[in-house]
Amino acid sequence: MEEINALFHGFSVALTPFNLLLMFIGVTLGVLIGVLPGLGGANGIAILLPLTFAMPPTSAVIMLSCIYWGALFGGAITSILFNIPGEPWSVATTFDGYPMAQQGKAGEALTTAFTSSFIGAFFAVVMITFLAPLVAKFALKFGPPEFFAVFFLTFCSFIGMGKEPPFKIVAAMMLGFALAAVGIDTVTGQLRLIFGWHELMRGFDFLIAVIGLFGIGEILLSMEEGLSFSGRTAKINMRIVIETWKKLPRFWLTSLRSCIIGCWMGITPGGATPASFMSYGIAKRMSPDGAKFGTGMAEGVIAPETAAHAAGTAALLPMISLGIPGSPTAAVLLGGLLIWGLQPGPLLFVEQKDFVWGLIASMYLGNIAGLIIVLTCVPLFAAILRVPFSIIAPVIIVICAIGAYTVHNAMLDIWLMLLFGVAGYAFKKLAYPLAPLVLALVLGDQAESAFRQAMLMSQGDVSIFFSNGLVSSIMGLGLLMLVWPFISRLKASMRKNAA
Amino acid sequence: MDIQNRFSRGLLPLLAAFGLCIASGPAAAWEPTKPVEFIIPAGTGGGADQMARLIQGIVAKHNLMKQALIPVNKSGGAGAEGFLEVKAAKGDPHKIIITLSNLFTTPMATGVPFNWKELTPVAMLSLDNFVLWVNSETPYKTPKEYLDAVKKGGPNTFKMGGTGSKQEDQIITVAIEKAAGVKFTYIPFKGGGAVATQLVGKHIDSSVNNPIEAVAQWRAGSLRALCVFDAERMPYKEKVTATQSWNDIPTCKEAGIPMEYVMLRGIFMPAGVSPDVVAFYVDLFNKVRATPEWKKFMEDGAFNQTFLTGKAYADWVAKAEALHRDLMKEAGFLAKP
């Protein structure tokens, strides 16, 4: 077992007191960065990159990747406590995590989220350790048609699951697509939907919309009930961790499926966000409790968190082995490699063994360190809900404003956030679903680019989406997911008839 | 795009540093009094972003400036967002911007109202090269063989991948088409790294990636470099792959494609700043260029290390702008009024 030897060598590289210290600093900073909406993992690492310039590359990458783990963990905290996703991939976590917190189960939701994240990451690291070269080849098979197929599958596994009036679902989703189209069009370089207003050029960032629709909208909604957040009764002791752990093993199938979805989406640069949505959607379709998703089911937290973290981790693999980033954060790390004088790419595994295996070993260690840190803080996080509303509400709004600003350093975005807040409030009360809007906003642009790139390749021939085994099977899977609700309904009615 | 005044490379940083220190002796008294915003009109992880963050790291590590240099990405509207901000910040000495070819292409292609003349040119840091790449499993060993195959295949059968639309990669593609009498299908992607990977995965037939974007795949033997679009070969003679150095790649001109293209990596700042301020930044970048980290970065990315300031720089930019206007006009990329 060559890999095992190399891995142990990696542990010997990573396990110096200095590196361990960096790991803890990195994870803590990362959690902080993940908690602050807007200041995401990519931004955080870009900001701290120059500080690591003077360190040896291995130590530097250990610290930066630990920031990345921390940010992955941290994104879930505000999603669960305040319905404000700190990171794009934690949006799906709000669907069941926030209702859990409202029912006084914040500790349980947080523990579930953190543990699932850890499992997802661990699965991905094991895959990186043993299957790296093989998996890297798989990533190369993805061209524009395949990318489009992946987005298609994400949409198909997610839509058609709401209880809202169908035309409102359509309107919300299309509004998401329309917002995603604002700004420059990658394929033709034309400015779209800005009506000569140059401030709009940067487009509507997904995070701004989410901070407003979910975060500010939720604060406005909870104001109706009076000056408080629900869920203040959350237990805040460490026993909650053990109690939650006892319940988790029965969701092993969801976890495994989410791990696989996550790894797949991480390697082919779909990324953590589609992974979390797809995983949530599929879990809802497959679970016997599917109908109860959205009301505070632990499974609805496990699925997106496991997949997001698996994808976030797996995204580092194409970066190391091919020199292509699987996520924006990986793109910044990639820049870091160049600055430290390392060349990412197929030869990195051969030429920089210490670095690569040190990094892989640090993925194991960093995630364990991260899990320990965030779990010990669960009571602390849950206790935030006990801070009086009239203190925490303005602080949240201030943090949201800062988050909205840091996304693009634009003042307009803070105003937009407020506008989205009002829209979120109205939409929620009128049963316009927010999830399809957000999904369309985050993936619409990429899906359209992939589609049109594929069309350029085939000179306008749509059959390119069924031109080889890989793309056909993903498209087929997508179509299957689209009709799945009908199939399961049919099965149910047949069973009823038989009985 | 012929560069008249090429300095000798080794001596340049030293000479320039000394020269400027002496020349601007008393005038260089200006110093930043607060952190300097370093605007990047491109997203995180791209070429301009990497260079800006490297400069930030160098400045911090070698303590070249008392105040911090803070990179800020303003990539909206193909970089127009960043340029408009600098244009609006007239007279602000604490703001600089790194540019790439989108300094010309973005206003021309989108009609967003700004022009480099509304900014103050500070210094050209280097010129980025472009190389014609194909997958190494294809039989094409020279540009001529490849272009013959493209011609034989008929229009739109071969796919050229590049970064963005109506930007440098597509402009080069159009220039190749014109020079060789062929027609590609140009497929725009979001970043240079993605283009290189698509080429390795054979989803496209060729690319015009910058050296740094494709070097990893080149070394691993998945890509083959056909020719470089600079006027002269790249000067770096150290072997990069098992058999080739950057210097071994012929220029496209000598390989029979009569065209040249290099991309500006330079610094501008808002209009209406005093000469002292400009002198300070010129001096700063000279110091940056003298560091070993910068030299290594230049070599890894096979950059053309031409360094220009003052009028020579402004003249170069004016010439480049005219060239871009011609190329884009012919390609039909200019924004409809």
Added chain:
Amino acid sequence: MEDKQGSGDVVHSGISVRAAEIVVAVILLGLGGLVVYDSVRLGFRWVGDGPEAGYFPFYIGLFICIASLITLGQVLFGKTRGDHQVFVAWEQLKLVLSVLVPAAFFVLGIQLVGIYLAAAAYIAFFMVWLGKYNWIKSVLLGIAVSIVTFMMFEIWFKVPLFKGEFNPLSIIGY
């Protein structure tokens, strides 16, 4: 979106669901129309090598229009949702506005004097007005939050936040 402006049709005491539905649907209809308008300018056909820049936005806009027209029709002519339901009661609206209006002033404050000063003032005001805390405690907490934010962003992370049109912090060199 601006349900606050929903006029008329006041049933019970508050804005009726019907009014809110109409306002939202009309706004969406307008947005859809804008999208369609700009798509036509961009070109919305399927040409030789695939769709033009406005192709997808055109249909997206069209779908928004159709969906909101149907919703509008259902509200105006259908009996699907009760006309007498209250979207938001005046009492509730007052509470909601008591957060929204200060928040809007906060954002305006950011525009003028920057995030740090606006945040301190906003937190202090909110605590005094809605939380009935005493002045000293509130002001101290507001300033503390601002200082922590300032340290974190400007000094440790080196992320410049918005300092406002008038940038009062320029006195201390930022």
